[in-house]
Amino acid sequence: MRRIACALVVLLVGGLAADAAAAGFDAAKLAAVKKAASDFQALAKGSATSGKPPRETDPKAKALLAAVFDTSVLDTPQPLPASEVGNLSEWLLHVVQVGGVYILAGTGQADFSQLSKLDQAAQQKLQRQIIQNTIAFAPEMGWYFDGQLGVTRTLIWSVSADMAAHPDNAKSAQAQRGIAQMRAGLVNTLTGVLTTLPTNGLSDEWRRARLPAMAALAPKAAAFLLPDQRRSVHDTALQVAGQMGDPEVKKGLTAFAQAVGG
Numbered sequence: 392m393r394r395i396a397c398a399l400v401v402l403l404v405g406g407l408a409a410d411a412a413a414a415g416f417d418a419a420k421l422a423a424v425k426k427a428a429s430d431f432q433a434l435a436k437g438s439a440t441s442g443k444p445p446r447e448t449d450p451k452a453k454a455l456l457a458a459v460f461d462t463s464v465l466d467t468p469q470p471l472p473a474s475e476v477g478n479l480s481e482w483l484l485h486v487v488q489v490g491g492v493y494i495l496a497g498t499g500q501a502d503f504s505q506l507s508k509l510d511q512a513a514q515q516k517l518q519r520q521i522i523q524n525t526i527a528f529a530p531e532m533g534w535y536f537d538g539q540l541g542v543t544r545t546l547i548w549s550v551s552a553d554m555a556a557h558p559d560n561a562k563s564a565q566a567q568r569g570i571a572q573m574r575a576g577l578v579n580t581l582t583g584v585l586t587t588l589p590t591n592g593l594s595d596e597w598r599r600a601r602l603p604a605m606a607a608l609a610p611k612a613a614a615f616l617l618p619d620q621r622r623s624v625h626d627t628a629l630q631v632a633g634q635m636g637d638p639e640v641k642k643g644l645t646a647f648a649q650a651v652g653g
Contacts, residue, residue: 420464428455428485428489431456431489432488432492438492439495444493444531459485459538460534460535460537460538461538465541467545470545472549473550475549476553480546482542483539483542490531490535490539493535494524495521496528498524526593533601537601541607544607551611551615574615574617575620578624581624582627584601585627585631588631589631589634595635595637598637606647612624626648632645632648
């Protein structure tokens, strides 16, 4: 399941988010995201069994997906204050929940927390279904990846800025655990997205559409990750680039690798 499931890792904020208010950076936006995610999950009820989640071609579903996955409001010239890390983490959770509807469609599993309990045969069957879903629901999966990367970019940027401005805040054991979890989660997320790109059945157009969100995140990831983590993502990106036949995708992934590698 590494190829796709790794992209589902939620970045845990640990101690840094403990005191963040539930409302702050944009209370109305966060409330809209939360409601849209809830409404979408209600609309998608039973899709884990039926294999038929709502599609973006349905205007109602499209509006709900847009509310959760559209991160253009985060395209700001400055990072958000650390007090907003909790809000960003909550938004990211809703992005993963909604994206999970497409990933788990037809698997019989509606809860990611239960996947580790499956035996090897069930895991292999699940992996095959997830790959099929990525292809079958490519428009929604692409939107999900972009949304995940967009929220993640602002989240790690905001944490990095606070660490630089207030280094003493990051020295406690609790804060260090949170930062370590975030870094590991970021590596897994980027690795998951990267290793999904070679999936047979995905178009080069779909792959090219993922490049802007990855490029925007790359310098923030380089500033946040440890050297060995940067190297790992860099090497994975170059390996995937080597598998690509489309010159634009290859060039974009190579540039991503160089930016992450610092």
